[in-house]
Amino acid sequence: MLISFLNNINPRTLFTLSTLMLSIFGLVMVFSSSSVQAMENHADPYFFLKKQTFYLGFGLVLFWISSKLKTEYLEKKYKFFYFIGFFLLALTLIPILSKTAGGASRWIQIAGISLQPIEISKYLLLIFISKHLIVKLDKINTFKIGIISPFTLTLPYVIVLLSQPDFGNTVLVLSTIFLMIIIAGARLKHIIFSFIVLCISFGTLIMAAPYRMKRLLTFLNPYEDPHGAGYQIIQSYVSFAKGKFLGVGLGNSSQKLFFLPQNHNDFIFSIIAEELGFLGCILTLILFFSLFFSIYKMILRAKDVFCRYLMSGILLITLMQVIINISVTIGLIPTKGVPLPLVSYGGSSLVFTLFSLGIILALDMRKK
Numbered sequence: 001m002l003i004s005f006l007n008n009i010n011p012r013t014l015f016t017l018s019t020l021m022l023s024i025f026g027l028v029m030v031f032s033s034s035s036v037q038a039m040e041n042h043a044d045p046y047f048f049l050k051k052q053t054f055y056l057g058f059g060l061v062l063f064w065i066s067s068k069l070k071t072e073y074l075e076k077k078y079k080f081f082y083f084i085g086f087f088l089l090a091l092t093l094i095p096i097l098s099k100t101a102g103g104a105s106r107w108i109q110i111a112g113i114s115l116q117p118i119e120i121s122k123y124l125l126l127i128f129i130s131k132h133l134i135v136k137l138d139k140i141n142t143f144k145i146g147i148i149s150p151f152t153l154t155l156p157y158v159i160v161l162l163s164q165p166d167f168g169n170t171v172l173v174l175s176t177i178f179l180m181i182i183i184a185g186a187r188l189k190h191i192i193f194s195f196i197v198l199c200i201s202f203g204t205l206i207m208a209a210p211y212r213m214k215r216l217l218t219f220l221n222p223y224e225d226p227h228g229a230g231y232q233i234i235q236s237y238v239s240f241a242k243g244k245f246l247g248v249g250l251g252n253s254s255q256k257l258f259f260l261p262q263n264h265n266d267f268i269f270s271i272i273a274e275e276l277g278f279l280g281c282i283l284t285l286i287l288f289f290s291l292f293f294s295i296y297k298m299i300l301r302a303k304d305v306f307c308r309y310l311m312s313g314i315l316l317i318t319l320m321q322v323i324i325n326i327s328v329t330i331g332l333i334p335t336k337g338v339p340l341p342l343v344s345y346g347g348s349s350l351v352f353t354l355f356s357l358g359i360i361l362a363l364d365m366r367k368k
Contacts, residue, residue: 015294026343034264059354066358078131085124146186168336247277
């Protein structure tokens with residue numbers, strides 16, 4: 001019934017409405033989840049709300065600008081965007097520019113402005129991979145071109161991400177590239193082989209880093225260390241348990257009273273569950289489904305292969321972020337540090353997610 005209803009709405013209208021509703025909803029939930037912490041740490045309950053409102057305003061401007069882009073330029077300059085994306089990401093390795101938080105150097109700070117480069121670099125990489133797959137399309141069924149080539153070109157990005165370290169975005173980027181290769185038409189046996197290699201690689205990376213191994217063991221049984229490594233996920237469980245079906249009411253969360261860490265960014269879905277309940281979670285998922293469904297409809301009417309590949313890439317990487325974030329909050333996978341798109345607090349994530357979504361509108365308007 002939902003799909004029948006959504007089918008009757010113009011995809012561009014549904015897409016824009018879903019984007020705006022998720023962004024505004026995110027603004028409300030950021031304020032609700034962060035007001036106590038903002039008052040305690042900054043003597044202003046509106047501290048995070050003010051910043052997120054600025055990010056949203058700036059992001060919507062970029063959304064409008066990117067929706068007017070000439071996408072032929074993106075396709076023509078795809079190699080340039082690849083190197084720009086890598087350059088921005090590599091800046092995190094320069095001590096004078098990098099900003100360390102939580103033991104990871106994932107940000108750069110210039111003139112007092114903090115930026116997480118991967119939030120833009122991953123979309124620049126998608127532009128490159130989309131065009132690269134087209135250039136090599138006639139040989140996509142060979143192992144060298146269909147599998148080795150795109151993953152080799154992604155490797156420099158992955159090396160920098162692991163150096164920060166940022167395992168969550170490493171998984172996100174590699175998984176998206178893997179799915180794009182499937183869409184491009186790589187052979188099934190090559191896909192299966194690359195999937196096995198990716199799983200082995202992820203497993204090796206986990207075992208190679210003690211903190212990742214600790215996260216995995218905590219994920220398997222968080223109650224073994226309820227006051228240490230397992231504390232965050234246990235508090236997330238408590239949020240879901242308290243919310244029940246209708247929630248405790250907007251603004252009435254007790255878990256945001258310094259019990260649940262990262263409650264306004266990576267674990268904001270837990271606060272949604274507590275305050276708005278199971279019903280609120282379902283409505284949030286319906287909004288995301290509406291957004292993804294509208295993108296899918298635009299992919300079906302894409303003017304050419306580049307539009308189809310790039311729109312698919314943006315859809316997949318956004319969908320993967322939603323899946324990873326929610327899976328972490330309900331304990332299906334170990335913590336990854338991946339925000340909930342358009343909803344979690346964070347300037348880089350919000351601004352560049354809106355920028356990428358604007359590109360989808362530009363691709364949909366592309367002439368043959």
